Amino acid sequence: MKGMHAKRLRLYLHYVSINVRSSMQYKTSFLLTTLGQFLVSFQVFLGIYFMFRRFESVKGFTYGEVLLCFSTMLLEFSLAEMFGRGFDAFSGMVRTGSFDQILIRPRNEILQVLGSKFELTRIGRMLQAVIMFIYGVTHCGVHWNFCKMITILFMFIGGTAIFCGLFVIYASLCFFTLEGLEVMNIFTDGAREYGKYPIGIYGKKMLIFATVVIPYALVQYYPLLYVWGRRTETYLIFLPLLALLFPIPCLMLWRFGVRRYQSSGS
Amino acid sequence: MKKYLSFFRLRFLTGLQYRTAALAGIATQFAWGFLEIMVMKAFYETDPGVYPMTFRATVSYIWLQQAFLAFFAVWMVDSELFEMISNGNIAYELCRPIRIYSMMTARNLANRTSRAVLRCLPILLVAAFLPKPFRMEPPVGIAEFLLFVVTMLLGLSVTVAFFMLVYVLAFYTISPQGLRIVFCSLVEFLSGGVIPLPFFPEPVLRVLELLPFASMQNVPLRIYSGDIAGEEMVRAVGLQVFWLVALVVVGSMLCRMAERKVALQGG
Amino acid sequence: MITMKDVCKSYRVAKRNAGFGEACKSLFRREYETIHALRNVSFTISDGEMVGYIGPNGAGKSSTIKILSGILTPDSGEVLVDGRVPYQNRIRHVAQIGVVFGQRSQLWWDVPVIDSYELLKDIYSIPKKQYDNNLEELTILLNLSELIRTPARQLSLGQRMRCEIAASLLHSPKLLFLDEPTIGLDAVSKLAVRDFIKKQNELHGTTVILTTHDMQDIEALSKRIILIGNGEVLMDGTLEDIKRGGQSIDETVVELYRSYEI
Numbered sequence: 001m002k003g004m005h006a007k008r009l010r011l012y013l014h015y016v017s018i019n020v021r022s023s024m025q026y027k028t029s030f031l032l033t034t035l036g037q038f039l040v041s042f043q044v045f046l047g048i049y050f051m052f053r054r055f056e057s058v059k060g061f062t063y064g065e066v067l068l069c070f071s072t073m074l075l076e077f078s079l080a081e082m083f084g085r086g087f088d089a090f091s092g093m094v095r096t097g098s099f100d101q102i103l104i105r106p107r108n109e110i111l112q113v114l115g116s117k118f119e120l121t122r123i124g125r126m127l128q129a130v131i132m133f134i135y136g137v138t139h140c141g142v143h144w145n146f147c148k149m150i151t152i153l154f155m156f157i158g159g160t161a162i163f164c165g166l167f168v169i170y171a172s173l174c175f176f177t178l179e180g181l182e183v184m185n186i187f188t189d190g191a192r193e194y195g196k197y198p199i200g201i202y203g204k205k206m207l208i209f210a211t212v213v214i215p216y217a218l219v220q221y222y223p224l225l226y227v228w229g230r231r232t233e234t235y236l237i238f239l240p241l242l243a244l245l246f247p248i249p250c251l252m253l254w255r256f257g258v259r260r261y262q263s264s265g266s
Numbered sequence: 267m268k269k270y271l272s273f274f275r276l277r278f279l280t281g282l283q284y285r286t287a288a289l290a291g292i293a294t295q296f297a298w299g300f301l302e303i304m305v306m307k308a309f310y311e312t313d314p315g316v317y318p319m320t321f322r323a324t325v326s327y328i329w330l331q332q333a334f335l336a337f338f339a340v341w342m343v344d345s346e347l348f349e350m351i352s353n354g355n356i357a358y359e360l361c362r363p364i365r366i367y368s369m370m371t372a373r374n375l376a377n378r379t380s381r382a383v384l385r386c387l388p389i390l391l392v393a394a395f396l397p398k399p400f401r402m403e404p405p406v407g408i409a410e411f412l413l414f415v416v417t418m419l420l421g422l423s424v425t426v427a428f429f430m431l432v433y434v435l436a437f438y439t440i441s442p443q444g445l446r447i448v449f450c451s452l453v454e455f456l457s458g459g460v461i462p463l464p465f466f467p468e469p470v471l472r473v474l475e476l477l478p479f480a481s482m483q484n485v486p487l488r489i490y491s492g493d494i495a496g497e498e499m500v501r502a503v504g505l506q507v508f509w510l511v512a513l514v515v516v517g518s519m520l521c522r523m524a525e526r527k528v529a530l531q532g533g
Numbered sequence: 534m535i536t537m538k539d540v541c542k543s544y545r546v547a548k549r550n551a552g553f554g555e556a557c558k559s560l561f562r563r564e565y566e567t568i569h570a571l572r573n574v575s576f577t578i579s580d581g582e583m584v585g586y587i588g589p590n591g592a593g594k595s596s597t598i599k600i601l602s603g604i605l606t607p608d609s610g611e612v613l614v615d616g617r618v619p620y621q622n623r624i625r626h627v628a629q630i631g632v633v634f635g636q637r638s639q640l641w642w643d644v645p646v647i648d649s650y651e652l653l654k655d656i657y658s659i660p661k662k663q664y665d666n667n668l669e670e671l672t673i674l675l676n677l678s679e680l681i682r683t684p685a686r687q688l689s690l691g692q693r694m695r696c697e698i699a700a701s702l703l704h705s706p707k708l709l710f711l712d713e714p715t716i717g718l719d720a721v722s723k724l725a726v727r728d729f730i731k732k733q734n735e736l737h738g739t740t741v742i743l744t745t746h747d748m749q750d751i752e753a754l755s756k757r758i759i760l761i762g763n764g765e766v767l768m769d770g771t772l773e774d775i776k777r778g779g780q781s782i783d784e785t786v787v788e789l790y791r792s793y794e795i
Contacts, residue, residue, distance in 0.1 A: 029443065029444060031444070032443070032444025032445055033443055033444035033447065034444070035444055035448070036443075036444035036445070036446075036447035036448045037447070039447075039448045039451070039452075040447060040448070040451045043451055043452070043455045043460065044460070046455070047455070047460045047461045050461060050465055050466055050467060050470075051309065051461065051465060053467055054316050054318070054465065054467075055309055055312060055313050055316060056312075056313065057312060058308050058309050058312050059308050059311070059312055060312075179287045179290070180287055180289060180290030181290070182287070182290050182291060182294050183290045183293055183294050185294060186293075186294050186297040186298070190297065190298065190301060193298075193301070194301045194302075194304075194305065197305060197308070201304075201305070201308035202301075202304045202305075202308070203304070206304070
């Protein structure tokens, strides 16, 4: 069993290597796209910056705190995009029939879809996120200790898992219809856009939705309250790890979708 | 003129075919509008004193922005057109008795209009009946409304004319995707698509108002609620007209030169 | 090798209509129609045979191939390939087959062909010795030594097709599906590809199923022909059965289609 996982990892790394080598053939395009990614995020940052030049805080959350919030969300999203782009762009694969190519190979489809795309250019956004993160960390007046750092780490892990799960849902929906998929963007791009601010500012109903339906609050709002020292319950440190359960129903949907694809053709 | 109408009609019909896509689009835009209003509401409730617009004006700005998103969208790339230009097939269009600039304009206008038509009414209708803070208010007066309609058309035209430049420039050089991403998001930012222009710091705002981007969605969306009025309004509309004329003149001139180049070199 | 018995498959497809009125109607109600792609298709193919699977477009060829490769599950009927049911254990089944799509590439576009081969070696878990032997043999037989260090996007169609065929044989499959392998190729490349496939069949006993519209391919490669039209097997015989003295193969096939009204 252990040998099989090692082999799978090796194959995945092989995919990553061939993806990177492919994009390196077009060095200028790669650099420009990465730069473009960076600048796009920078403009989002500018938006926040302009707002906070006018307003001292929003619903009690300061500039530094919002930056911390935004940067963690952005980092998680970019990580998920970098690795999970194969799922994010899956509609193209179904439309052109490339998924048949995947079924023809004697390997797990998820591994192959993951391996089909690895976008290193997302590093542009990640860089932006890291810069904002550093700024946020130093300006939000938090007294950092080991527990809080672990909390942030867990947030990253849980948040990336949520976004990956959402990408898998999107890809699974492609098996049923190729139209109307943009609704999923509400949950992925929407989270990236509106997860800038702590979910608390949106009110109670949104908080409930973000806890029960798609567990954003578990990886953003509640652990952040702990980090900022507004709450002290220790369970908040581990709350983000619950989000690791989220991809499970997503993968079940995927499996259902693959079976449907196999019975109904393309 | 008839031929441009038929281009328009074709694109329009293609847009109508996708029913589920339209429904999904409406739902998505609704969600975005909702979330955006909630953000602005949070800021407003924190400190109404420094809030540069009335909240009513903000709400109508956001709903109108969503309803007519297709009018001013910067991410709408006519990839078919780009491909035709980059692989030279555009030369075939020269064989037809049309002017390329007008053809591209008609195409773009049709794209945007067909997409907006399907979505604007449902969004606005629902927005008009939402509970209080989210509700879209009716126009403040007949004059404002008429002016709104006029400036919307002007704003749409300025947007199309501006992006015509992008297509025309594709004749001269193939811009890499990275540049296009930066460019498009810059336009979106500067035209009030990320945060409404009044939220920009004063000195920046004064410069931005003179640029063509401020003549796109910024003017009509704020005229509706009376956020721009009086002397400021006259200036804004004047700028819209100015930019429209300037962009069309430059664009069609560059296009004519490109046509000649294509005819000489064969694409 | 292959047994197909009474295989049936149908699809539900949404109708799309032209014109303004129809477009508006489609906003409110969707109409569907059922397409019967395969109706009681049955045939047997033995080890090492080379079969030409022909028929007009939409006849059901690609559905058959998809079912045989395990990508598609039939509505009813029995399918056995090398003692296995293809769609029941996909991974074990596809490890034994090779597929070449004429119009779609399986090679990575921007990196040297050999890189794609090495990835395939990993995907199919081909033992090093087998991989090296196969690669050497294929490089010689298909004349690839100068090509494999070039990125696929820089190769001509003929060169690329040779690389594609080699790619599909690296894992020594017992069964090979060829879908339009010579489409768009110049005469020299066509001959090279045909020669190679024949040799592959002779040397390794690979069963070959060829779907193509190019009748010269069929003439050169397959003694046996299965004709499918409107989802039914209309004819299962040899080239001699349908040829009439003096006719070119294309004329023969046109007449064949006409006689079956497809």
